[in-house]
Amino acid sequence: MKTLLLLLMISTVFNLVLAQQQVTSQTSPQTTTVSDAKVSRGYQIGPGDVIEGKVLGERDFDFLVTVDDDGKIEVPFSDQPINVMCKTERELRAEITKLVARYVRNPQVGIRVVERKSRPPATIYGEVLHQQQVILTRQTRLLELLSFAGGVTEKAGGIIQVFRPQPPLCADPKELQEWKELATDMGVPSKIYSLTSVRQGKEESNPIIYPGDIIIVHRAAPVYVIGEVMVLREIPITEKGLSLTEAIAQAGGFSRQAKTSEIKIRRLKPNSREREIITVDYNTIRKGLQKDIMLEPEDIVEVGKAKKGIGEALLDILSGGANSFTQVLPQRVLY
Structure with missing residues (x-):
C-alpha cells in the first residue's frame, strides 16, 4: 500500500513539472542566441599580410608567406596559388586542412596572420581631444572612433566629414558601388554627417569606417x-x-x-x-x-x-578710474 501511494505521488509531481514546462515554453519571450545574432567575421586577409601556417607533428608542411598583390599565396604542398583575399584565419585554416589531408591523416592545422600590413590606419583629426591614427582590426563605426579619440572639443562645429581615399578592402558590392559613384577626377570621395545625428546613433549617420579613411571634425565658425x-x-x-x-x-x-x-x-x-x-x-x-x-x-x-556724464566723470576721478582724464588735466602741487 505504501509503495502504491509513493508511486502515485511521484506520478503527480512529474505531471505538474511537465505542465509547468509547457506553460513556460508558450509564454516566455524569444531569446536571441549567439548563432542568431550577426557576428563580425573578424580580420579579413589582404595583400601584404604575412601568414604563418603550422601542422602539428609535420614540420615539412609549415610555411611563412606574404600575400601578393592579387591576394594569393603559394605553399609547397599545392600546385596552384591559393586565393586568400578577404578570408579569415578560420576560413583559410579549413582550406589548408583539406590540402594537407591529401598527404597527412587528420592533420591539425594552425593558421595565424603574424603581420597585418594590408590596411593603412584610419586617421581622425580636427576638433577632437586626441588626434591620432588608428589601426582597425575589426568592424568599427564612426561614433566608436569619436569616443576613442576622447570626443570632440568645445570648438567643434556640427559637421563631420569622412574622406575615403581608396576603395574599401573586402567591402560588400553596394559599398564599393557607392564609393565609385562618389569618386570624381576632382577630388577624394567624401561624405558629410551631422554631429547631432551621429551622437544619436542613427545608422545612416554612423557609418562603418574602413582602414585608410580620414575623419575630420570641423571647427565651428x-x-x-x-x-x-x-x-x-x-x-x-x-x-x-x-x-x-x-x-x-x-x-x-x-x-x-x-x-x-x-x-x-x-x-x-x-x-x-x-x-x-x-x-x-x-x-x-x-x-x-x-x-x-x-x-x-x-x-x-x-x-x-558711451559718453560720460559730469557726475560719472567726477566719480571716476575720485575713484581713480578715469585715467584718460587725469592724463589730460594739468597737475600742480600746493605747498
Whole structure:
C-alpha cells in the first residue's frame, strides 16, 4: 500500500513539472542566441599580410608567406596559388586542412596572420581631444572612433566629414558601388554627417569606417566680440547656433562704459570680403521688445563706449578710474 501511494505521488509531481514546462515554453519571450545574432567575421586577409601556417607533428608542411598583390599565396604542398583575399584565419585554416589531408591523416592545422600590413590606419583629426591614427582590426563605426579619440572639443562645429581615399578592402558590392559613384577626377570621395545625428546613433549617420579613411571634425565658425566687454573673445558657433545675448555673456558681459543702446555687428556680404553694419539696441532685446539676433560665421560684434556724464566723470576721478582724464588735466602741487 505504501509503495502504491509513493508511486502515485511521484506520478503527480512529474505531471505538474511537465505542465509547468509547457506553460513556460508558450509564454516566455524569444531569446536571441549567439548563432542568431550577426557576428563580425573578424580580420579579413589582404595583400601584404604575412601568414604563418603550422601542422602539428609535420614540420615539412609549415610555411611563412606574404600575400601578393592579387591576394594569393603559394605553399609547397599545392600546385596552384591559393586565393586568400578577404578570408579569415578560420576560413583559410579549413582550406589548408583539406590540402594537407591529401598527404597527412587528420592533420591539425594552425593558421595565424603574424603581420597585418594590408590596411593603412584610419586617421581622425580636427576638433577632437586626441588626434591620432588608428589601426582597425575589426568592424568599427564612426561614433566608436569619436569616443576613442576622447570626443570632440568645445570648438567643434556640427559637421563631420569622412574622406575615403581608396576603395574599401573586402567591402560588400553596394559599398564599393557607392564609393565609385562618389569618386570624381576632382577630388577624394567624401561624405558629410551631422554631429547631432551621429551622437544619436542613427545608422545612416554612423557609418562603418574602413582602414585608410580620414575623419575630420570641423571647427565651428568663429564670431569675434570686441570693444567694451569684460573679455575680448573669439567665440565658436556650435551646431545649436549663437545669439547676440549668448555671445555677450560668453565675453563676460559689458564693461561699465559700454554703450548698450548701439551695438554694431559687422557682417560679411554674400560672396564678398566687404562688411555691412547692423546696428542693434541691446536694451530692447533685454526688455523683450525685440527678438534676439542670431549671429553668423565671421561676424564682428563691436560694443562702443558711451559718453560720460559730469557726475560719472567726477566719480571716476575720485575713484581713480578715469585715467584718460587725469592724463589730460594739468597737475600742480600746493605747498
